[in-house]
Amino acid sequence: xxxxxxxxxxxxxxxxxxxxxxxxxxxxxxxxxxxxxxxxxxxxxxxxxxxxxxxxxxxxxxxxxxxxxxxxxxxxxxxxxxxxxxxxxxxxxxxxxxxxxxxxxxxxxxxxxxxxxxxxxxxxxxxxxxxxxxxxxxxxxxxxxxxxxxxxxxxxxxxxxxxxxxxxxxxxxxxxxxxxxxxxxxxxxxxxxxxxxxxxxxxxxxxxxxxxxxxxxxxxxxxxxxxxxxxxxxxxxxxxxxxxxxxxxxxxxxxxxxxxxxxxxxxxxxxxxxxxxxxxxxxxxxxxxxxxxxxxxxxxxxxxxxxxxxxxxxxxxxxxxxxxxxxxxxxxxxxxxxxxxxxxxxxxxxxxxxxxxxxxxxxxxxxxxxxxxxxxxxxxxxxxxxxxxxxxxxxxxxxxxxxxxxxxxxxxxxxxxxxxxxxxxxxxxxxxxxxxxxxxxxxxxxxxxxxxxxxxxxxxxxxxxxxxxxxxxxxxxxxxxxxxxxxxxxxxxxxxxxxxxxxxxxxxxxxxxxxxxxxxxxxxxxxxxxxxxxxxxxxxxxxxxxxxxxxxxxxxxxxxxxxxx
Ligand SMILES: Cc1cc2nc3c(=O)[nH]c(=O)nc-3n(C[C@H](O)[C@H](O)[C@H](O)COP(=O)(O)OP(=O)(O)OC[C@H]3O[C@@H](n4cnc5c(N)ncnc54)[C@H](O)[C@@H]3O)c2cc1C
Ligand code: SF4
Numbered sequence: 076x077x078x079x080x081x082x083x084x085x086x087x088x089x090x091x092x093x094x095x096x097x098x099x100x101x102x103x104x105x106x107x108x109x110x111x112x113x114x115x116x117x118x119x120x121x122x123x124x125x126x127x128x129x130x131x132x133x134x135x136x137x138x139x140x141x142x143x144x145x146x147x148x149x150x151x152x153x154x155x156x157x158x159x160x161x162x163x164x165x166x167x168x169x170x171x172x173x174x175x176x177x178x179x180x181x182x183x184x185x186x187x188x189x190x191x192x193x194x195x196x197x198x199x200x201x202x203x204x205x206x207x208x209x210x211x212x213x214x215x216x217x218x219x220x221x222x223x224x225x226x227x228x229x230x231x232x233x234x235x236x237x238x239x240x241x242x243x244x245x246x247x248x249x250x251x252x253x254x255x256x257x258x259x260x261x262x263x264x265x266x267x268x269x270x271x272x273x274x275x276x277x278x279x280x281x282x283x284x285x286x287x288x289x290x291x292x293x294x295x296x297x298x299x300x301x302x303x304x305x306x307x308x309x310x311x312x313x314x315x316x317x318x319x320x321x322x323x324x325x326x327x328x329x330x331x332x333x334x335x336x337x338x339x340x341x342x343x344x345x346x347x348x349x350x351x352x353x354x355x356x357x358x359x360x361x362x363x364x365x366x367x368x369x370x371x372x373x374x375x376x377x378x379x380x381x382x383x384x385x386x387x388x389x390x391x392x393x394x395x396x397x398x399x400x401x402x403x404x405x406x407x408x409x410x411x412x413x414x415x416x417x418x419x420x421x422x423x424x425x426x427x428x429x430x431x432x433x434x435x436x437x438x439x440x441x442x443x444x445x446x447x448x449x450x451x452x453x454x455x456x457x458x459x460x461x462x463x464x465x466x467x468x469x470x471x472x473x474x475x476x477x478x479x480x481x482x483x484x485x486x487x488x489x490x491x492x493x494x495x496x497x498x499x500x501x502x503x504x505x506x507x508x509x510x511x512x513x514x515x516x517x518x519x520x521x522x523x524x525x526x527x528x529x530x531x532x533x534x535x536x537x538x539x540x541x542x543x544x545x546x547x548x549x550x551x552x553x554x555x556x557x558x559x560x561x562x563x564x565x566x567x568x569x570x571x572x573x574x575x576x577x578x579x580x581x582x583x584x585x586x587x588x589x590x591x592x593x594x595x596x597x598x599x600x601x602x603x604x605x606x607x608x609x610x611x612x613x614x615x616x617x618x619x620x621x622x623x624x625x626x627x628x629x630x631x632x633x634x635x636x637x638x639x640x
Contacts, residue, residue: 081105081327081361082104082640083104083107083365083367084365084367085369086108086367086368086370087188087368088186089190090189090190090193090621091617092110092188093108093320094312094600094617094618095625098622100325102629104632105327107326107327108327110186110329111184111334111370112185112330113161115303117305118305119161120158120161121304124297127465130156132156134156135155135156136159137156144167145168145515148179151181153183153192154181163183164185165182165183168516169521171512171521173523173524176526177564178526178563178565179565181566181568186313187311187317190311190312192300193568195283197282197614198611199224199225199611201245205217205221207445207451211441213451213500215606217577217606218587221248227622229251230622231615231618233251236282236288236291238278238280238284238285240252242275242437244437244442246439246442246453252280253284255285258278258433258434259424260421260461261460262434264418264550264551266434268549268550269546272542272549279433281431284308291307292308298463333519334370335378335381336348336349336378336382337366337368337382337597338362338382339382339387339391343594346362347362347363348360348378356517365637366596368597368600371602372601373507376398376507379392380509381509391591391597392593394592400503400572401573402506402507402570402571403499403500404565404608405499405567405608406497406498406532406535407496407567408495408558408560409557410456410539411492411493411540411546411557412468412492413552413554413556414490419489421488423488424461424462432457436456440535440538450538451500454496454610456539457496458494459491468486468490495539497536498532499529500531502527506525509521526565528561533561543557569608571603571606575605575606576604576605580593584599584604585599588624589620599624600617600624601617604620
């Protein structure tokens with residue numbers, strides 16, 4: 076029997092892939108979605124409402140759980156004892172770091188990907204981002220502008236449900252918002268201090284439902300979002316896009332299918348993909364008229380670099396030589412943490428929303444004059460605190476025994492911390508390639524990272540530390556300290572750039588529609604197309620750009636550029 080061909084294959088069911096599945100299925104296309112790991116079941120796999128004392132290892136997990144795994148490193152926050160019984164995170168497929176690189180690649184292989192556990196910060200990009208090169212003369216403009224993208228951001232926000240306020244800031248275009256998340260006591264104190272030093276402190280744009288939205292219930296503020304929401308009160312593929320795609324009956328979802336390469340015909344066009352069935356370790360081929368890669372930025376480049384053929388000796392659609400290049404990332408780290416003495420002795424309040432990006436300091440540097448600071452572009456800062464379930468500030472206090480425990484209780488409502496989000500600039504020395512020496516346990520050549528922080532983001536890092544000293548003083552706080560150095564690259568999970576889009580086929584991997592210049596029936600629906608990071612996060616834009624790409628793809632089907640299977 077001849078193998079059945081689909082209209083489209085979508086690789087990955089995260090924010091990008093699941094949005095593509097939904098749109099293409101709703102348009103009547105027959106779609107095969109391939110997901111690297113198992114299907115997530117919120118009733119079993121999200122166990123956020125357990126108390127730490129109910130868990131054998133107090134939430135930290137069995138220290139021996141990764142024994143025998145190819146990739147030994149645990150992932151912070153989202154991977155914990157709360158979801159330990161399930162095999163949600165990638166520890167079978169290892170990766171390499173070139174000498175001097177310390178990239179930390181966290182991967183959720185379950186359906187829905189990382190957006191099951193994401194932080195939900197969802198600001199729009201603006202022309203200050205798309206046309207940054209025009210403003211400061213460095214790098215390249217994006218192939219789109221705000222006027223073109225605004226309707227797609229609106230569409231994404233209306234679907235996802237994003238809580239915020241209208242703020243009229245040039246660095247942060249306003250969108251279509253649900254009511255904002257109510258502020259905590261600390262937010263009002265921080266805002267007053269920030270005002271004194273000329274720094275904005277405003278509600279973040281947060282994809283968390285403050286009211287019932289499109290049939291999804293309003294948040295009940297249990298504060299366990301990073302362990303997965305058991306009622307679907309924030310945007311995640313598990314609760315939104317995947318059920319929508321399945322409701323059409325046009326979707327075939329294959330789990331535990333680790334895609335290794337895109338297959339091509341005699342003309343070098345995509346005909347389908349080859350994947351390894353994790354259970355049997357056998358290679359399987361599946362065919363379609365169009366292939367959509369949405370395996371999450373660097374993994375999309377990994378699949379493309381491994382897709383070599385007579386036509387594409389260095390990886391599919393790589394005639395520009397840009398595949399894997401221009402890896403960008405957010406520099407993360409805490410430029411200041413301490414406490415607010417004015418809150419000592421206050422009773423604990425039920426503001427356990429420490430997991431949410433309730434408020435932030437949107438970029439305020441180089442906004443009117445692009446060269447005002449020693450660095451170009453700009454960064455944003457998130458502030459955390461409030462009465463979280465676990466007193467994370469324990470490591471910032473000294474002592475032991477009963478005095479230490481008393482101190483932890485005494486400080487409970489008072490500690491606050493900060494997190495800088497500083498974009499890197501593209502650099503020829505930051506990229507991914509295939510490690511020529513090493514294959515993973517499935518026989519697939521491993522991805523290798525080459526990455527160092529650049530001077531521009533390190534200047535932002537130093538700047539943010541000085542701002543925190545001033546802020547703590549201005550709000551009457553006491554600064555306990557600041558991180559000695561930034562977090563490891565990869566920590567933010569906002570990497571971009573390795574399949575960047577642009578007009579010139581000689582210099583960019585895809586066109587402005589995220590359609591490979593060389594292979595018109597190959598599309599990309601993740602952050603790998605973004606030429607650089609901004610001071611904002613990537614997920615809502617991934618959804619918006621995916622909606623736009625799929626609209627174009629459907630038009631191409633209509634016009635006969637792509638034929639139905
Ligand atoms: C704790 C945390 C906090 C975060 N906070 C924020 C935030 O506040 N704002 C924000 O915008 N973003 C945030 N992020 C990042 C956000 O989760 C990602 O930007 C988003 O999930 C990316 O979507 P994606 O579809 O590209 O990738 P993913 O969500 O990683 O999905 C990729 C999918 O591809 C599948 N896959 C991978 N490789 C293969 C393969 N070879 N074959 C088949 N399938 C494959 C995976 O199984 C997965 O389903 C956060 C993430 C985490 C974990
Ligand atoms: S705080 Fe709200 S969005 Fe987060 S897990 Fe609880 S109910 Fe879900």
